[in-house]
Amino acid sequence: MAYRKTPAELQRLEATRERLVARATEVVAEVGWAQASVTAVADSAGIAAGSVYQHFPSKAALAAEVFRRAAGREVAVLDEVLHGPGTPVERIGRGIEVFARRALENRGLAYALLAAPAEPAVGAERLEFRRRYRALFAEVVREGMATGLLPDQDGEITAAALTGAIGEVLVDPLGGPGADTADGRTTDELLAELTAMALRCAGAPPA
């Protein structure tokens, strides 16, 4: 009996866990949290339902991990764009566009992260990540006020409005069929309107 697991063992264990998270993410993106039962997820990952509990203490823990991973990627992307080059106003516009475009490219996952009914553990994570989105936007809004590009305002409120607006605008297209947005509008037109609205919302003068 070895006192500790061999590196190969650890690696295989870790690989299984990673595959489990990855496949669970796909299942959630496809059928939503409610339908993503332990059995369905385990089947998708090619292991037995019981084996899930070798990697996570509960379904809620797995769900929370799935959410954190996926949402974390979006926060990282948004963070990079909002801290990139350009004026605060330009960065806000690009941040909205990148965020929305990514959501439209992976609608199922975006809907799961933004709006889909979920168990309390996931709901708590969602609130936390919405706070992070808000904090990122709020920072840039305040930067814009400091440099005189944006009028005086409550950065937190504006940031909340931006994240809420993105979510609301996207949810309908997200919920709809597969093709383009609800009506005949193209994705690019939708994004253009969305960024224009966001800049108005922050009080940036029209282009």
Place this chain on the structure above:
Amino acid sequence: MAYRKTPAELQRLEATRERLVARATEVVAEVGWAQASVTAVADSAGIAAGSVYQHFPSKAALAAEVFRRAAGREVAVLDEVLHGPGTPVERIGRGIEVFARRALENRGLAYALLAAPAEPAVGAERLEFRRRYRALFAEVVREGMATGLLPDQDGEITAAALTGAIGEVLVDPLGGPGADTADGRTTDELLAELTAMALRCAGAPPA
């Protein structure tokens, strides 16, 4: 055997049904959809769990009715304000303020209507009512554009942003304890910032 129920019988039956809906609404506002089991709701209404099925064919049907009643009241109030006196810009401001104030006055219910995890039947109703809110705001935004008070824009997008923004701004205060908003801010200050943001969002020139 009577061929039809007497008026008194009908009235008592209707009264029980109404009480059931009313108490179910309270339960949902207090503990959320997930915890509002048939048993809990029936207990609150003072009837047995099985008797619920004399009034509604399923739990989902009862939940949908609860949602429709409550959300319908909010739509009616918003509709009245948005079609009331004043310029389109003034009406948008008042609409936001009334909507938000009512939500803050009945936080539990507002959270249930706007954001709380819910079964699919309720989720569908929620989407439908969000569309109605949007349609109301969109109409006034277009009116504002027609009268030259608001710049050219996609009314639907702006309306979606307004409803999303309200929801996002309110959810945090709604989720929190009971007192005032998250930080030391008073309700009135929050409402003032919210309406200011909404008017910027629609492109109304600053006061």
Place this chain on the structure above:
DNA sequence: GTCTATACCTAGATAGAC
């Protein structure tokens, strides 16, 4: 029409063989 009691189902979690 309402109650009590219960059937039944779903889904999370566990036990023990391999």
Place this chain on the structure above:
DNA sequence: GTCTATCTAGGTATAGAC
């Protein structure tokens, strides 16, 4: 470590007495 089989809890819905 993973599987199969099973246990259990919670909750919807139904049956039959009153």
